[in-house]
Amino acid sequence: MNIILLGPPGAGKGTQARILEEGYGLVQLSTGDMLRSAVASGSDIGRQAKEVMEAGQLVSDEIVIGVIDERLDAPDTKKGVIFDGFPRTVAQAEALDKLLPQKRLSLNAVVEMAVDDDLLVDRVSGRYTCAMCGEGYHDRHKLTKEEGVCDNCGSRSFTRRPDDNAETVKSRLAAYHEQTAPLIAYYARSGKLKTVDGMADIDEVTRQIEHAIRR
Numbered sequence: 001m002n003i004i005l006l007g008p009p010g011a012g013k014g015t016q017a018r019i020l021e022e023g024y025g026l027v028q029l030s031t032g033d034m035l036r037s038a039v040a041s042g043s044d045i046g047r048q049a050k051e052v053m054e055a056g057q058l059v060s061d062e063i064v065i066g067v068i069d070e071r072l073d074a075p076d077t078k079k080g081v082i083f084d085g086f087p088r089t090v091a092q093a094e095a096l097d098k099l100l101p102q103k104r105l106s107l108n109a110v111v112e113m114a115v116d117d118d119l120l121v122d123r124v125s126g127r128y129t130c131a132m133c134g135e136g137y138h139d140r141h142k143l144t145k146e147e148g149v150c151d152n153c154g155s156r157s158f159t160r161r162p163d164d165n166a167e168t169v170k171s172r173l174a175a176y177h178e179q180t181a182p183l184i185a186y187y188a189r190s191g192k193l194k195t196v197d198g199m200a201d202i203d204e205v206t207r208q209i210e211h212a213i214r215r
């Protein structure tokens, strides 16, 4: 099963992708994570992406499509993938429509996670992540069981993204509405679109996604 999680920054794509990875044996393909590791490693792609990401704009289609094309050749993608944060433009969606059959893969569903803009600033500005295992948390909505200790791996080291500030979120939301939201109509036309209420609590969103992908 191959699915796309589509939604604005802070909608809960990464949170749900990790839950689905575990429940269904799928592999999360987050272009944001891939680009952040390229930035951290100082590769050519990382150097080109760094400032664009810090400004809350979209990295070029060419770079992102290249990264996904290469990633889809790894054998673990045969288990099924969850695209998290890709595609983000109509050009990326069209490229994916060409890439998937070349790699003998097909798309089962596109799950739109609908969240109002005013909630997203709070979601993104309270977000932090375990530096060891990547588990995501939130200052108010998803606390660690023991303060300062990751539930998943016991680490005490956490990170916050440089682009997760109220100012940059505005640019990211503008980019979402201008460049990514048209994908909702794009996938509605293909009959693959399912919409869930991303404003519900985390467990309820998981239930709605499971229902949507089983149909």
Ligand code: ADP
Residues within 6 Å of the ligand: 007, 008, 009, 010, 011, 012, 013, 014, 015, 016, 123, 124, 126, 127, 128, 136, 137, 138, 139, 141, 142, 198, 199, 200, 201, 202, 205
């Ligand atoms: P995305 O990958 O779409 O940008 P995340 O999964 O990182 O979003 O979620 C953004 C923040 O909101 C994180 O801090 C996460 O813990 C929190 N969060 C995710 N889903 C929910 C939810 N349904 N209700 C409240 N907070 C949530």
Ligand code: ADP
Residues within 6 Å of the ligand: 008, 009, 010, 013, 031, 032, 033, 035, 052, 053, 054, 056, 057, 058, 059, 060, 061, 064, 084, 085, 086, 087, 088, 089, 092, 172
């Ligand atoms: P979020 O889910 O919170 O929006 P991501 O981790 O998916 O954040 O993306 C972080 C940044 O990485 C984006 O603001 C953008 O600069 C870049 N990026 C990630 N995925 C893509 C993509 N498919 N196309 C273009 N830029 C991307």
Ligand code: ZN
Residues within 6 Å of the ligand: 130, 131, 132, 133, 134, 135, 150, 151, 152, 153, 154, 155
């Ligand atoms: Zn951890």
